[in-house]
Amino acid sequence: MPHRGRAPTPTLERLAIYFAVLTDLKRRQAVTISSADVEERTGINAAQFRKDLSYFGEFGRPGIGYGVDELYSAIARILKIEQAQPVLLVGAGNLGSALMGYPALRADSFRIVAAFDNNPGKIGEQLWDLTIRDVAYLIEDNKTCRAKIAIITVPAAAAQDVAEQLVDAGIRNILNFAPVALKLPADVIVRRVDFVQELAVLSFHLPDSNSGR
Amino acid sequence: MPHRGRAPTPTLERLAIYFAVLTDLKRRQAVTISSADVEERTGINAAQFRKDLSYFGEFGRPGIGYGVDELYSAIARILKIEQAQPVLLVGAGNLGSALMGYPALRADSFRIVAAFDNNPGKIGEQLWDLTIRDVAYLIEDNKTCRAKIAIITVPAAAAQDVAEQLVDAGIRNILNFAPVALKLPADVIVRRVDFVQELAVLSFHLPDSNSGR
DNA sequence: TAGATTGTTAATCGATTAACAATC
DNA sequence: TAGATTGTTAATCGATTAACAATC
Incomplete structure (x- = not known):
């Protein structure tokens, strides 16, 4: 070897x-x-x-x-995707809902197996093929789901709190769409997707508009 | 200097x-x-x-x-964001709609000034503060918008075609959410956001499940 | 065999960080 | 002045790529 x-x-x-x-x-x-x-x-x-x-x-x-x-x-x-990996989603807003409907996620290597929110108006509602659960049940629910990856699509202000709950629920791998740096134990792997950052890099590369009207 | x-x-x-x-x-x-x-x-x-x-x-x-x-x-x-940069969005589906409603995008340094789709059922519909336009009017509309950055949120199969139309409309900076590599002139800057790729990297880092439950 | 293409080594390239003189 | 902190240099670290012996 x-x-x-x-x-x-x-x-x-x-x-x-x-x-x-x-x-x-x-x-x-x-x-x-x-x-x-x-x-x-x-x-x-x-x-x-x-x-x-x-x-x-x-x-x-x-x-x-x-x-x-x-x-x-x-x-x-x-990549450990021989079988579809189960994934938790926290934050059933516009972005979370869009991700759940995202064709490449629905079909391929990952499967969102549970969606959580803390908005009483959303809890119990149907979202695609799932019923939105109260984020308070995160730990309990994941005892059966046994997902090891989670996606955070909550507002920035709620993200740190949600992340800590995910860690308590046994999650060690997080995809974070909230525009904040999460402070978590060193063994938790976080990848962040930041749309504004992406646009900023594009914006930087715009030609200087010194000349012109 | x-x-x-x-x-x-x-x-x-x-x-x-x-x-x-x-x-x-x-x-x-x-x-x-x-x-x-x-x-x-x-x-x-x-x-x-x-x-x-x-x-x-x-x-x-x-x-x-x-x-x-x-x-x-x-x-x-x-970063050239002293004034909010105007941005075009093509693909008014779930993801595009979510991005338009994304707080960090609505408030801060970028402003989506036009949304396009090719679905006749969507064209003319209201999406947040914009009316969805036929993608066929891309070039014409951008003569007034004068956006230099665009976001692609169409299905993978349509992305290359849309990208080429954007280039024809004068766009040289593209944020691509479709899971395909765009082939465009060398002076066009493309940044790609790939959710599945992000999840794959997380999945790789999962502990080996050799030893069974 | 001749042609194609791998896996790996070594060279190159580029990005990160420690260290420190300059300076507020 | 003494303490703090910058901007930059030089050292380190890591990633990319060219080159080529091995081999199908």
Whole structure:
């Protein structure tokens, strides 16, 4: 067994991209793919692709390439999405509701198995295929759900509190859509999606409007 | 004028975080802040913060720190969000609608000034404060809006086509929520938000479930 | 065999951070 | 002045990519 180092985060992010490509290729019943093909499709350097995979093993054959089905399965196993991962959602507002209806989430590798809110007007209402639950039941409900990943789509002011409740419910992996930095134990992994930050980076790259009216 | 290099993308992303912190400090009427304070609040290394700013000028005073109002204005200028930037949205589905209602987008530095869709059932409908327009009028409408940034929230299959129409309408900066890699001219800047990718990275970090229940 | 393509090494490139002279 | 904190340099760290022997 070769000693393989820890994979950097950018590698993991690209793995998800490769997985999407392979999902597509599988659907089209492609048999093999080379690292050059991947570069062609994704813009990710072929050597990068091979190096990314090398953190986890050897999946290709020199002169041939990679078996589509084989690599698909390998990446699914690496990302732990061989079976759809159950996910909790807290915050059944516009954004939470949109995420639940998001086709790529509904179909693929993740399944939102419970939705919570603290708004009495929402609790008990139907949202897609789920009934919105009182966030007070988070811990109790997750004893049966046993989800390990959660999505936070509550307003910024409520996010820290919700995050702590999630940790109490056994969640150690959080996708945070609220525009705040969560302070949580070091073993909790948080990834943040910040639309305003994304727009700000785009805005920076706008041409200077010195000249002109 | 000191020669300052191009700021790396991570620097720009952090600039947006600093701006959020300063917005908060300004509201609380704080007068000055030190790089150590920023580290305390954001987890971003104090030297990193100073280095990030150094790409754009000198904004602090040794022994004192940074004036909150001054730095807020400086970053707003750097990110070109002194006035709210107009933004186009294409795809008035669940996600697009949620983004339009997103508090941080409604209030702050960006303003969605037009929403488009190609669904005849939606065109003409009211969505928040806007009337949904036929995507066919994109080019024409943007002659008056003059937005330079657009958000794509259409299904994956439609995204490439929409992106090309946006480019034809003069847009050079795109925030893409569709899970596809857009192929566009090199001068068009695309940032992609991929929920499934984010979840995949979290899923990877789950503890191995070798040992059974 | 000749051609193609892998996995890995080594070189390059870029980003982060510690350290400190300058200075308020 | 003494203490605090900046801006910048230089060292460190980490990620990307070119090159190539191995091999199908």
